[in-house]
Amino acid sequence: MDKRLHDRKFVRTFFTTPTAESGADDSAKKLRSAIELRGMQAPDVWVPDNEDATAPNMRDEGAENIAEVVAEKGDDFPGEIHPRVVWHRDSPETRYKGFQHMLEIADPENGAVENIDGFVIPEVGDIDDWKKADEFITIVENEYDLEEGSLAMSVIIESGSAELAMGKLREEMGKADNNLERLFLLVDGEVDYTKDMRAITPTGALPEWKELRHNTSRAASAAGCIAVDGPFDDIRDVEGYHDRITANNAMGMLGIWSLTPGQVVEANQSPLPPQDGYWTIEADGRTVELTEEDGVQVYNGDRIELEKEGDTYELEIGSEELQLSEEELVEELVDLTAYVPSMDDIVDSMEEFEAAKEAGKGAIAMTRATTVSIDGVEIDISSDRMWDEATYQAMMAPVALFQDVYENRPDQHDDLAELYSEDVVERAMEVGN
Template identity: 75%
Template sequence: MSVKRHYEREFVRTFFTSPTAVEGEDDSAKMVKSAAQLRGMQAPDVWVPDNEDATAPSMRDEGVENIVEVVSEHGADFPGEIHPRVVWHRERPTTRYQGFQQMLEIADPDNGAVEYIDGFVIPEVGDIDDWKKADEFFTIIENEHGLEEGSLSMSVIVESGEAELALGDLREEMGKPSNNLERLFLLVDGEVDYTKDMRAMTPTGELPPWPELRHNTSRGASAAGLIAVDGPYDDIRDVEGYRERMTENRAKGMTGIWSLTPGQVVEANKAPLPPKTGSWLLQVGDREIELESEDGRQRYEGNEVSLEETGDGEYVLRVGGDEQQLDEDELREELLDMTAYVPSMDDIVDSMEEFEAAKEAGKGAIAMTQATTLAIDGVEIDISKDRMWDEATYQAAQTPITLFQDVYEHRPDQHEELEEMYGADVVERATNVGN
């Protein structure tokens, strides 16, 4: 039997876990049933029925039954990929065997679920030899059930120093005839167990931020052609903190993040997409303040920056405790250094189309101008900055558009919301630019 993968993705924004069996409920499968029916921005790119940490050990056999039942019924209509998480542990052969048995049951074609299952998530992996053990179980399962070799993808959760070091071995190990590690899909950080494994402590008992782990996972994914995903953000009410975490991650090349609730899924699905409208930022100390757009002007309303015109073309600019007396040109240069522009989807598409037209006409580089009027304490100053666009700039700008195109291709259930967000014309242009 040949199983067709749901699709091949270049980006994964959301990794959403749900308990496979809830103890003490009339219907133990209520959480997976609810998750299987999510659509649009509430539905993740990757759904993970979680038969490990999210499910009590005494409920895991029932959890396997629930996965099979719910995926068989709802898998055909679920808009994302489905990757159940099973039990595994680098130091416990018995646990690894239990994970093998769980996968063997879920992947049995007679049970009707494997047709909609794209792969499995393996937690608590160790060194590269441990990854190969899991991969070998996948191969055995595929052969046992008559599935095409490599049809089930394998994602791992990096939860130990051993697993983090194994990231550096992937590039060399993948592709060897002695393994099928090409089936790897996601590298997911598990900061809670990683903290335990590292014996790390903080005064408050909260998790360290582990920026090194996130960087190493992103680098390992890039080197091996895989996708990196950050771990869970436990404070589900801290929406701003979740957004900040995702912004930091994207600067590391890590687009995806674990989502614990449908609300977090919505935030994580939208966050990497280019904004609907552009905005100007003012750098004040170590903070970036978004300016208020009003009548074509960018207005600063805070108390940390003040500007006064003293006459004869002279100005006094105060930032924090610093004061400078500047002429108009000096002021303009100072404000240019303090400002940055966040382009909208329309801005990015416009710039890419303009560069494509220039390249077609034989030009290797062109200047793009960004201009606005800053208003601080009623004093207005026109600023403009030129940015040279060459092929490298074009390729860098293309990344958010490539993400949008990937989303648009693989998530038709989000088309309506994307058109409401950007407008049908911008969506059409964005899907065609760069192709």
């Protein structure tokens, strides 16, 4: 079941929009604005949100608005469209209301269903509850003579029972009594999860819930789904949002909830390799990007100090002082520094390995070298990395993401060409094929 069952292999952005707002001349105004987003401002998955983002007394109108707006503009929207409907593991009434909204949105007479890719189901519980949602979607498909499984189902993990249910997916998917193969996204909802877990922090801030994110990423990998992190509420903290995305990417969770078009842009770009490669150094617990000056990587901070004393060097990192020979200093700097490759660098390395493999070599050494300057003292460093087939496949992940983006988001072609150049884009689309 590890194989992806949907066309999208990756989802970077999960963008929610209220479906109806009272007091406005047009209650669907925000839907009409969101469906016009293009390029890097447009999400991979757009979620007209007929649950938390929409007041309870506006949700019937919200379902009608979704159908109307998607019928009018859905053909041109570059991402997938997955409305979120109401649902709750403990409330049959709420589940039935969500079912009614799905029937409204998917009714072919309303003209939207051809551009509806699936539904997002919040507040799910144990695996039997997931099956109830799946069964309702199956009924919708049969009601309107749609192909069974044509509407994807994404769930939001907002309870301990839902988290435990993820561990049962592999044994349940594929059974004759369900259509759980329709599962697409597993989305963390840390706010309600915190409430369900009765968690308390001194400041009232949300816990990081790293274990939840890891468990969701693992379950998505095992079940052929895609993992998405929950919302990052501080919309002005771009650096914090970027750091969260970077941490998620390291555990295989490439998608994140986006609350604003600005967050969409950041989340669309962050998982992709950078335009230019750069060096970093670990400076007393902080990763610092070095500044390139005439081919030399310069450290300008005050957490590291370096002084040459005759044939030896005194290296200070925070409160630690080291007396080192030149050879020992080189080893220390190799350990402290790292290179973040650009897309061009990654493609170069992959092309080199492909050529070596074609020539019959199973492994080759790749050398990375530079000169580091600290307090005006320059030291040449270099390191070798052995590339074999496993390394190649691991490095294929960011390229595979790029290829998936390029194939599924033609509206971002110009942005990607501007970011990387036409030549790099063309070569990136060729490697691994």
